Amino acid sequence: MLFRPLYQFPTWLQRLYRGATWRRDAAVYLTxxxxxIPEVTPHILAILREKQVKATFFVVGDNVRKYPELLDQIVSxxxxxxxxxxxxxxxxxxxVAEYMRDVSACDELIHRHSRRKEKPLxxxxxxxxxxxxxxxxxxxGYEVILWDVLTHDYNLRYSADKLLQIVQRYTREGSIVVFHDSLKSADRMLTVLPQVIDFWLANGYELKTL
Ligand SMILES: [Zn+2]
Known part of the structure; x- marks a missing residue:
């Protein structure tokens, strides 16, 4: 056939229009x-540092009170x-009143350690x-964030492999993916995290903070 339909622009043509947007980054949001907590958070941070990706941490105020230096490290x-x-x-x-008091107690601690620039999450x-x-x-003024992919990393019946399969099967463009920075999740979550990140990067996803 002489004229084949063009499903994908050839890269030489893309190079001709350098600077134009050809594809938007497909992002995933790791949370x-x-x-x-000292038993887990530093290990997560080390993996993120090694893979050079960023994530979002939804912190519990009482843990920030006990381990403020960890929040500093997350932010820095x-x-x-x-x-x-x-x-x-x-x-x-x-x-509602008690809930909001608790939310603002956490907020106060968070903002002792980070500057308020963006819409609070x-x-x-x-x-x-x-x-x-x-x-x-x-x-x-809060943006309430839920998720698109729940890994069930806290479920002791799920193996690391199973967590990886969940992520591989359900991640799509724009997915917000939840892991837990907790003792219960630590073993399997830390095992699978580097593989999960590699999977996303290999599939063209960019990891962004919320
Ligand atoms: Zn929670």
Missing amino acids: FDDGP EGHRVGNHTFHHLPGLKTS FRPPYGRIRRSQMRELKNT
């Missing part, structure tokens, strides 16, 4: 909930921090929240 290494309440409160069992513990709490958070 870690529940830290920071260029990662983003979000609020995950002070006491890891279950929204459905907590009044919030992720509800257990991913569950009342509509009234959601409304209040939005009124206070």
Whole structure:
């Protein structure tokens, strides 16, 4: 056939128009909930440093109170921090007033360690929240972040291989992926994290902070 349909622009032609946008980066957003803790967070940070990628940490205020130097390290290494309440409160069992007090206690600690530049991020513990709490958070200026891919890294019945399969199967452009910065998840999560990052990079995804 003389004229074949052009499904992909040849690279020589792309080079001719250098500087034009040919493809947008496909981003994924790697997030870690529940830290920071000294047994796990430094290992995550070391992997992110080695792979030269950035992530977002949804921190529990009480952990920041105990280990403020870890939050400093997260921030100074260029990662983003979000609020995950002070006491890891279950929204459905907590009044709006108490919930918001806990959120702002966590916020105060976070902002002792990072400068307030961007819209503050919030992720509800257990991913569950009342509509009234959601409304209040939005009124206070929070962007409420949930997720697209839950790895179940806290589930002791899931092997590292299974976690990798979940990520490989369900990641798509723009996915927000949740891991846990916790003792329960540590073994399998830290085993699989470098492979997960390699998989994304090999598939053309850029890792961005939220
Ligand atoms: Zn949590």
